[in-house]
Amino acid sequence: MRVGLSLLAMALLPAATGHTVAADAAHGQELYESRCGGCHSLDANRVGPAHRGVYGRKAGSAANFSYSTAVRNSTVVWEEKTLDAWLTNPQSLIPGQRMNFRVATAEDRADIIAYLRKESGK
């Protein structure tokens, strides 16, 4: 049973294999809508800030969104590495932030970032 559970965990966590593939913005859109869409939209501030233009933008700078003090005071700029770190564990990147949503697999994070980059015109 222990072996079976380990195999299941490996299957659910492909990031553990360490291989990399090209990011897929189309798949990223699907992931964004199903996983981020509970709180975010591209063009409207909802539970979280609007995301169009997020790539290349300083953290805490979307217009008319009420950020946590931690994010507002952060010097982070959103690009590949910072977005990957944010989606991996937001609290590790900016302690005191409010999102706390994590995306477990590296491939999914890369695809979501590719979509956000595309929608930001970068």
Next chain:
Amino acid sequence: MSRSIDLRRRGLLRASGVTLLSASAVALLAGEEKVALANTGSGAADIGILNVALALEHEAISAYQLGAQSGLLQKPVLEVAVLFQSHHKGHRDALVATIRKMGGTPVVAKSDAEVAKALNAASLKTQTDVLRLAQRLEKGAANAYVGVIPSFNDRTLAQISARLGEDETMHWTALTGALQEPLPAKALSFGV
């Protein structure tokens, strides 16, 4: 046996529906031992997660209100929408009680008009449009509840997050049926 579990068992023996959810969720979430956790780092972080969940529930309540008042929903879809809204109100009440019990301040809801603008409710022209919006929001909410589970310091709250997400998944499944869309072909279609 802890007081929380005793309260939950009492809740399970009581009426079904929203009252049951609220009673058991509050009992699990808001035991006396959680009081004043806002003064600790881990407690404040958990309160922050619960407040984001509360904001999500506020939005869902407004979205169903907009749908119900749109004149686009016919019976029995309208009745189901009102039922699902009552579930979200149950979630809201449980989250508010828990955040207060932990020493935090619950976030307040945006107005229905603000939510309508953010969700582009003016574009909804048919019952199918309303159902698709609700379906999209419910899937996002289910995934949000799963996605924050690793971030909870209190594992009891993580379990409650899963329970809240299960309600949203149930809503998504019913809405998908109402839209006569196929269920996911692959396993593990929800989650992160």
